[in-house]
Amino acid sequence: MMSPVTSQPCQKPSFGNGNSVSGELNASTPHWYQLPVLKRLASVCLLLAFWQVCVVVFSPALLPAPTEVFARLGSELQGPLLYHLGQTLLRVGIAFSIAMAIGIAIGLVMGHSKRIDDWADSILTLMLNVPALVTIILCFIWFGLNDIAAILAVVLNKAPNVAVTLREGARAVDSKLMEVAKVYQLSPLRTFSKVYLPQLYPYVIAAARGGLALVWKIVLVVELIGCSNGVGFQLSTYFQLFDITAILAYTLAFVSIVYGIEALVLRPLEKRVSGWRQR
Amino acid sequence: MRIEVKQKAFEAATPLIADLNFSVEEGEIVALIGPSGAGKSTLLNIIAGLDTDYDGNIADVPKRPVGLMFQEARLMPWLTALENVTLVAPASHPAPQSEAKKLLSLVGLEKDINSYPTRLSGGMAKRLALARAMMFNPGVLLMDEPFSSLDAPAAESLRRLLLTLKEEKPFSIIYVTHDLKEAVTIADRVLILDARPMTIVHQEIISLPRPRFLHDEAVNEVCKPLYNAFPALLYGDTDR
Numbered sequence: 362m363m364s365p366v367t368s369q370p371c372q373k374p375s376f377g378n379g380n381s382v383s384g385e386l387n388a389s390t391p392h393w394y395q396l397p398v399l400k401r402l403a404s405v406c407l408l409l410a411f412w413q414v415c416v417v418v419f420s421p422a423l424l425p426a427p428t429e430v431f432a433r434l435g436s437e438l439q440g441p442l443l444y445h446l447g448q449t450l451l452r453v454g455i456a457f458s459i460a461m462a463i464g465i466a467i468g469l470v471m472g473h474s475k476r477i478d479d480w481a482d483s484i485l486t487l488m489l490n491v492p493a494l495v496t497i498i499l500c501f502i503w504f505g506l507n508d509i510a511a512i513l514a515v516v517l518n519k520a521p522n523v524a525v526t527l528r529e530g531a532r533a534v535d536s537k538l539m540e541v542a543k544v545y546q547l548s549p550l551r552t553f554s555k556v557y558l559p560q561l562y563p564y565v566i567a568a569a570r571g572g573l574a575l576v577w578k579i580v581l582v583v584e585l586i587g588c589s590n591g592v593g594f595q596l597s598t599y600f601q602l603f604d605i606t607a608i609l610a611y612t613l614a615f616v617s618i619v620y621g622i623e624a625l626v627l628r629p630l631e632k633r634v635s636g637w638r639q640r
Numbered sequence: 641m642r643i644e645v646k647q648k649a650f651e652a653a654t655p656l657i658a659d660l661n662f663s664v665e666e667g668e669i670v671a672l673i674g675p676s677g678a679g680k681s682t683l684l685n686i687i688a689g690l691d692t693d694y695d696g697n698i699a700d701v702p703k704r705p706v707g708l709m710f711q712e713a714r715l716m717p718w719l720t721a722l723e724n725v726t727l728v729a730p731a732s733h734p735a736p737q738s739e740a741k742k743l744l745s746l747v748g749l750e751k752d753i754n755s756y757p758t759r760l761s762g763g764m765a766k767r768l769a770l771a772r773a774m775m776f777n778p779g780v781l782l783m784d785e786p787f788s789s790l791d792a793p794a795a796e797s798l799r800r801l802l803l804t805l806k807e808e809k810p811f812s813i814i815y816v817t818h819d820l821k822e823a824v825t826i827a828d829r830v831l832i833l834d835a836r837p838m839t840i841v842h843q844e845i846i847s848l849p850r851p852r853f854l855h856d857e858a859v860n861e862v863c864k865p866l867y868n869a870f871p872a873l874l875y876g877d878t879d880r
Contacts, residue, residue: 537712538714538716540690540710541710541714541716543690544688544690544706544707545707545727545776546705546730547727547728551727555727556716637717637719637756637758638758
């Protein structure tokens with residue numbers, strides 16, 4: 362997760378004069394059942410089927426069938442689920458944005474300045490290794506059981522990871538391409554947007570994808586410990602009631618949404634900014 | 641343009657360049673030739689303004705800017721051929737798109753304007769880099785062994801293309817190479833350089849008629865006495 366594809370400009374093997382070969386490659390379009398979307402869907406369906414069969418065969422006391430979970434999800438959707446889901450997503454969104462912004466800034470500064478990197482590296486390593494639970498507990502003790510403490514705890518957990526990834530990105534910036542920008546007297550804005558930033562996109566996206574997965578998990582823990590709403594709070598309630606069906610229903614709702622963000626936002630974004638690699 | 645480098649050193653004890661002075665007239669092609677590792681690329685970086693840490697002076701700078709074609713094409717892989725060319729257009733340029741398209745067809749890439757550099761062959765990438773340099777409209781174009789990685793026919797056609805482009809919109813060229821024949825084929829004047837420290841040991845004015853080709857007998861005739869006079873400097877990359 363930490364080391365995305367490093368860019369190697371202009372060094373791919375060329376296809377001679379290009380055109381003829383590509384035509385042949387594109388000619389063999391995959392069959393419909395080879396589409397990646399269907400493969401993804403099929404694997405999820407297989408998992409659900411396996412789960413259902415297990416429940417039918419072994420009828421375990423502490424594992425409800427997927428049909429039961431879906432039914433519960435339906436009924437919860439009429440109830441408070443949407444409200445708690447909204448609260449959690451709000452926290453995830455805010456914490457994610459702040460962590461990305463701070464992490465990117467710190468990472469770039471450390472990647473470009475050896476001196477600052479020498480000074481800050483051990484602190485960064487420390488931050489990376491403090492358990493999430495410790496930061497969460499300390500934030501709640503120091504700042505009280507409120508949303509600011511909750512979001513701060515998440516940011517403190519996530520920003521170091523982003524910084525490490527972007528530091529690698531800054532170090533990988535190709536000085537030869539920056540020289541081209543200098544020789545051809547590009548304006549600072551143009552140099553930044555057309556020469557510098559495109560080299561960082563793979564790292565930003567890697568940090569975002571890893572970040573989303575990490576942030577929502579930490580947010581749930583934060584809510585479980587110190588909030589009075591949100592999915593994490595609901596999970597702790599159902600834990601006390603030993604209501605496994607409800608716990609799974611909430612999990613399902615939340616995971617679907619995160620999956621949707623990944624599929625509808627992050628993956629298309631990645632495709633757009635790294636489209637040149639595939640062509 | 642007048643280039644005077646009194647001294648350039650990475651370590652104080654051993655200067656890389658010492659007392660190197662020469663000038664380039666308008667529209668002239670000057671070839672610099674010398675052993676590898678002599679510091680030719682460093683000299684070009686100084687002239688291009690990439691390296692300012694030296695003792696000396698670049699005077700009579702032309703109004704139009706100084707362009708540099710690197711040894712590698714150095715294209716932006718995330719930009720299409722057309723975008724790579726328009727990238728260097730000055731902000732005040734009235735119609736960068738149409739000029740870039742014209743340049744791309746001049747260098748024979750009219751079918752590839754929307755291709756990404758990763759899809760271009762080595763020769764095509766160099767043509768694209770040349771089109772980009774032309775878009776910059778340089779008064780002096782510095783070239784650092786620009787065609788050394790290409791096979792002989794591709795290099796030959798690019799040298800001819802370069803001279804055609806130069807006729808369209810005249811500019812001076814400082815052409816660095818380690819191949820004497822190539823230097824004699826392309827240049828109006830050849831400067832032979834010594835290494836450690838780099839300095840000019842000989843100047844040869846080439847008045848052969850154009851077009852010249854690498855294997856012309858006349859080119860050979862010019863080269864022979866030079867090879868005899870400076871065998872150590874001209875015979876390849878021997879580490880003396």
